[in-house]
Amino acid sequence: MALGFCIGVALLLSLWSRAETAGIPDGVLRMECHDRYFMIAVDISFTGDEPHFEAVDETGAYAITQQYAAQCGYSINVHPLPGHVELRASYFSCQTQNKDDEMFTFNFNLNVTQEGKEVTYPLQDKTCSPSVPWSPREVTCETNYMEVSVRSEVTCPSGTKKDDWNSLKPAHRSTTSDWQVMFQTDDEQLAPINISDARKQGYAFLLTEGRLVFRAPYGQPESFSTEVNGVPVEAVHATIFSRQSWVVLMVDLVAACSMDEGLYNESGYMLWETPEMLYPNLDGQQIKVGLKGELVAQPVAEERGYIVGKQNNTIQICIPENAEGRYRKSAVEDDLYEFYVYHLYLEQILVDEDRVETRIRSLRTLATPLLPSPIFAENQTVLEENMFTAYLGDVPEDVQLAAVHLNGQEFTVPLSVSSFIITKVVHPNNTHGYKLKVPFEDPVVLQQFSKTDALHYILNINYTLTVLPEKDLYYHMESVVALVTDASPPQFDAVCTESGISFKLDHRPFDYLWEITIDSDLLTSELADQHGYIMSNDSNSLLLEVPLFSRGYEYKNVSLKGFFGTFEIIMRDRETSEVQGSTIKTCPFSPTELIMCSTDGRMTVVADLALAIPNGGNAARTNLRDKYCGPKETDGSRALFSFSLNSCGATVKLNSENVTYENEIFYSKKLPRPSQVVSDNAKERVTMQCTYPLAGLHRLFSVHRFESDAVGIGGLLHTTHPAADLQSPTIQPTSALTTTLATTTLAATRRATGSYKPALHPPSRHVKVTRFRYPANGRFRYPANASYRYIWPTLNKGVRQSLQTKLNAAHI
Structure with missing residues (x-):
């Protein structure tokens, strides 16, 4: 058996129509005319996986089942990749209206199940015309059937073959004038049967205006399978004949199709093969090839990456993996894979020795195996x-x-x-x-x-x-x-200024790993406002201006020449709050005057006494209320005093929230005797005050010990007239150096020249004071060992009662 193989698909009218069928949404239905078949595609989203079609003609509607489709020229394929169901109908299908083999009208119903009910949608009639003239013989290899049609007016061949005579013998012996069909397998010739019996066996015979059509489903008992050059082939050979008187009319119908399923090679091509000579005595092949119903000539296909060649009398079609029109699909099998599907459309044109043309078309669905689809x-x-x-x-x-x-x-x-x-x-x-x-x-x-x-x-x-x-x-x-690699805690750049210390931190991407604290308090804009810091923070850097005497300073080497102020910024682990590093800056300062009120009960003062001593006087001859408490150091008109709050004649004032220690600086013209009261005729008096909140005190009025959570508010008052004792620490004098909690709260100092560090203690509910007695006669009596005075009678009744309640609660 010899047959030349060619691949081809030509678009019939290049028509694509959008369905206008009532009830079907736009874009769901497509209908296309091709050169030898009509196609309907419906989206799976509308039909589901199992839609049903009916072919309609003047006699009724016929359900297109699998068996009916193969016999009547229909092919239904579900294509999950493009997501549609496709119906292809041969121009010679059973219910098609044929007008002179030039105009073919199709009418179908679409049946789908929606909400549990079957709904029928009549589809719009469609008429198609071939774009390519019919060849004398045409063979179609569909996915589920083979179809051959020949022109009814056939000229006698130039030669007579032995096989033809063999076919004539049973025809001459027939005694009927009805059309009969005789099948011939690869090695034997079967007895003839009439056409009606052949139809019952699934074959189709149709005589049109100018063509005789024969159709056979794949796998019929009368067909045969073989291999030609290693390629699987299925063929059916039928001869129909009729005897009219002494004349016998005989037509030989042969259809042979390659059943190759394709092979994917390592070069990225899908290979499909067919024997070069399936039909005898045919030669001069022309090949067209394409996907999805499109046909292009062999040179055009090769420009698109196809390879068309011959090897061992076999036609080989190689489709590139990325060919336009192929479908790709992902799949999961423990890993991610992909496969490609090719709806191949092929056309071969062959001629015999009498130049009679045979056109062979093949429609095949080819798929690659699962291929790795790596994601990176x-x-x-x-x-x-x-x-x-x-x-x-x-x-x-x-x-x-x-x-x-x-x-x-x-x-x-x-x-x-x-x-x-x-x-x-x-x-x-x-x-x-x-x-x-x-x-x-x-x-x-x-x-x-x-x-x-x-x-x-x-x-x-x-x-x-x-x-x-x-x-x-x-x-x-x-x-x-x-x-x-440089994931160390952040470090500030620090610069000394006249008014304090300036810190700058350039942000790094990972600085958020640490918290910035002042002592144990997290540095925030609220904390900066509370302590009088000046802070600005943007995406690039953090700037922090810390004025002198702000909370957080430590002071060393306090003298008339100045002192050293140290401020520390601590870096803590954000998760554990453990200290991971710090930035410490120490700067020298030389203010004219200062006052420090420490947490352990010490007052340190540098005062300018230029107006508090007579002309030509010496600051070394000044003293506090206790005449034995003189300056630690003097320099011209300035003097340095450092003493315990409860010494040197200090007075104490109480109200419901604060306690204030107060003392004054006096000048004496001559050295005082122990019993002599010192007075002065200076133009100015200098008063010193340290005020502490009662809520933060742990021990109060004790001769031996003083403790406070925070440093006190210091005030250095210069008055140009004799100043009466202040009744409240909130009353401000006309000229004063004052430290406030908002801007200049001072650090602790244990001695004038020592190191100063705020003390941290939990607050106490009790206030402890030095023992005293309040006699029945109402006269206040001081403890014998006290070196300071209490001003109890100056407190109003309510304050005295409140303080007495606290003292009683403390068992004092």
């Missing part, structure tokens, strides 16, 4: 951006990201409000990717320190991908790490 991940993190950037690429178009697990925490896509984002990136090669951005400081990120002060940010990502439309899940895991 890339760490695109830039440390300066202070965030992870992880990219997942080469994601197929039918795969979507459903969720991500970040270090074990699941986040579904699309994301709700969160500190990180996922962006889809589309590529022109029908793939896409996902860009994930997660800030380093996000709680989901793991952090590990190494012994070399390197910080590792770790993000373990598990992408959950879903394959559509099956919604099969595929997981891709990736771990990204960012290494910061």
Whole structure:
């Protein structure tokens, strides 16, 4: 058996029509005329996987079952990849209205099940005309049947063959004038049967205006399968004849089709083969090839990457993997795979020795095996951006990201409000990717320190991908790490100024790992306002101006020449609050006057006494209320005093919230005797005050010990007239040096030249004072060992009762 093979598909009228059938949404239904068949495609989303078609003519509607389709010239195929159900109808199908083999009208019903009920949609009639003239003989190899049609007016061949005579013998012996058919297999000739019996066996015979059509489903008992040059082939050989008187009319009908299922090779081509000579005595092949019903000539196909060749008397068609019109599908089998589907349409044109043309068309669906479909991940993190950037690429178009697990925490896509984002990136090669951005400081990120002060940010990502439309899940895991080699606690640059210390911190991406505190208090804008700091913070740097005498200073070497003030900013671990580092700055200061009220009950004062001593007087001859308490150091008109609050003749004033210690500086013209009262004729009096809140005191009025949570508010008052004792620490004099809690609260000092550090103690509910007695006669009696005075009678009744209640509660 010899047959030349050619592949071809020509678009009949190049018509594509949008359905206008009532009840079917736009875009769901497509109807197309091709050169030898009519096609209907309906989206699966509308029909489901099992729609039913009916062929309609003037005699009624006929359900197109699998058996009926193969016998009557219909082919129904479900294509999940493009997502539609396709019906192809031969121009010679059973219910087609044929007008002179030039105009073919099709009428179908579509039956679908919706909401549990079957609904019928009559489809619009469609008329098609061949764009290519009919050849004398045409063979169609459909997916479920073979069809051959020949022109009814056939000229006698130039030669007579032995096989023809063999076919004539039983015809001459026939005694009937009805048309009969005789099948011939590869090795024998079967007895003839009449046409009506052949139809009952599934064969179709049709005589049109100018053509005789024979159709046979695959797998019939009378057909035969063989191999030609290693290619599987199925063929059917039927001869129909009729005897009219002494004349016998005989037509030989042969259909042979390659049953090759295709082979995918390592070069990325789908290979399909057919024997070169399936039909005897035919030669001079012309080949056209294409996908999805489109035919192009062999040179055009080769320009598009196809390879058409011959090997061992076999025609080979190689379709490139990325050929236009192919379908790609993802699948999950423990890993992610893909496969390609090709709806191949082929045409061969052959001629015999009498130049009689035979046109052979083949429609085949070819599919590759499962091929690996690797997805790649890339760490695109830039440390300066202070965030992870992880990219997942080469994601197929039918795969979507459903969720991500970040270090074990699941986040579904699309994301709700969160500190990180996922962006889809589309590529022109029908793939896409996902860009994930997660800030380093996000709680989901793991952090590990190494012994070399390197910080590792770790993000373990598990992408959950879903394959559509099956919604099969595929997981891709990736771990990204960012290494910061200089992950030490931040350090401020500090500069001394005339009014305090200025600190500056240039932000680094990982500085958020530490908290910045003043002592144990977190540095915030609220804390800065409360303590009188001047703070500004932006994306680049943090600036902190700390005025002198603000809370947090330590003072050393206090003298008339000045002192050293030290301020410390502490870096703590954000998670554990452990101290990880600090920035300490010590600066020299030389203020003209100062007053310090320490937490352990010490007052240190540098006062300018120029107006408090007579002309030519010496500041060394000044003293406090206790004439034995003189200055520690003098320099011209300035003097340095440092003494315990409860010494040197200090007085104490109480109200419901505060306690105030007060003393004065006096000048004596001559050295005083122990019993002599010192007076002065100076133009100015200098009064010193230290005020503490009662709520922060732990021990009060004790001869041996004083404790306060915070330093006191100091006031150095210069008055140009004799000043009466202040009744309330809230009354301000006309000229004074004052430290306030808002701006200049002072640090603790234990001695004038010692180190000063605020003391931290939990607040106490009790107030302890030195023992005293309040006699019945109402006269106040001081303890014998007290070196200071109480001004109890000056308090109003309510304050005395309140204080007495506290004293009684303290068992004093």
